Amino acid sequence: MKIKQTEFVISAVGPSQYPEDGLPEVALAGRSNVGKSSLINKMLLRKNLARTSQQPGKTQTLNYYRINEELFFVDFPGYGYARVSKSEREAWGKMIERYLRGREPLKLVLQLVDVRHPPSADDIRMYEWLAHYGIPMIVVATKADKVSRSQWPKHMKIIRQSLGMPGHVPLVLFSSETGQGRDDLWSMIEQAAGI
Numbered sequence: 001m002k003i004k005q006t007e008f009v010i011s012a013v014g015p016s017q018y019p020e021d022g023l024p025e026v027a028l029a030g031r032s033n034v035g036k037s038s039l040i041n042k043m044l045l046r047k048n049l050a051r052t053s054q055q056p057g058k059t060q061t062l063n064y065y066r067i068n069e070e071l072f073f074v075d076f077p078g079y080g081y082a083r084v085s086k087s088e089r090e091a092w093g094k095m096i097e098r099y100l101r102g103r104e105p106l107k108l109v110l111q112l113v114d115v116r117h118p119p120s121a122d123d124i125r126m127y128e129w130l131a132h133y134g135i136p137m138i139v140v141a142t143k144a145d146k147v148s149r150s151q152w153p154k155h156m157k158i159i160r161q162s163l164g165m166p167g168h169v170p171l172v173l174f175s176s177e178t179g180q181g182r183d184d185l186w187s188m189i190e191q192a193a194g195i
């Protein structure tokens with residue numbers, strides 16, 4: 001994918017604000033601090049388009065990024081932040097559910113997990129929830145540079161097993177430090193989005 005133009009479009013609080021261009025959408029989910037903003041910036045070759053280390057739990061919006069007039073990245077708010085209230089958590093769930101259930105342009109969900117740790121209970125819940133909607137998924141194991149190469153297979157196996165990923169769901173190792181996984185991920189995104 002040759003990145004020609006990237007633009008932050010909107011922090012949407014609900015469906016009335018979702019773009020109506022009809023471009024395919026790729027959603028990104030993951031717990032706070034997993035490296036989601038860093039991945040977006042790396043994929044789009046921008047230093048600071050997605051803000052890293054946003055105050056966790058405060059952004060109850062879907063953040064839309066338009067790429068080349070060809071597709072959108074839709075950044076979900078990070079989950080799993082302990083100090084979020086029950087009502088905030090419920091609002092988060094409602095917003096995401098409404099999006100997943102009714103969003104026709106949604107072609108693919110990337111779920112991010114930290115390669116260093118076994119998936120958390122929240123990661124497992126999120127994965128099961130996404131799988132339930134039958135939307136094509138890719139699991140992205142972030143921060144690959146923080147684990148030595150010889151340990152990658154072991155960590156990948158733990159992630160696959162803990163999430164209960166069937167063989168056809170791709171698991172991609174990614175590093176926003178080294179760019180590892182970027183080309184593979186773009187190929188998969190282009191294929192899923194039909195661009």
Ligand code: GDP
Pocket residue numbers: 030031032033034035036037038039051052053054078142143144145146174175176177178
């Ligand atoms: P977000 O909350 O999911 O958006 O996570 P961020 O992108 O803000 O990343 C959280 C922290 O992890 C930051 O300090 C990043 O610099 C760091 N980080 C993110 N991705 C990587 C990576 O691939 N490698 C390394 N070494 N650090 C990373």
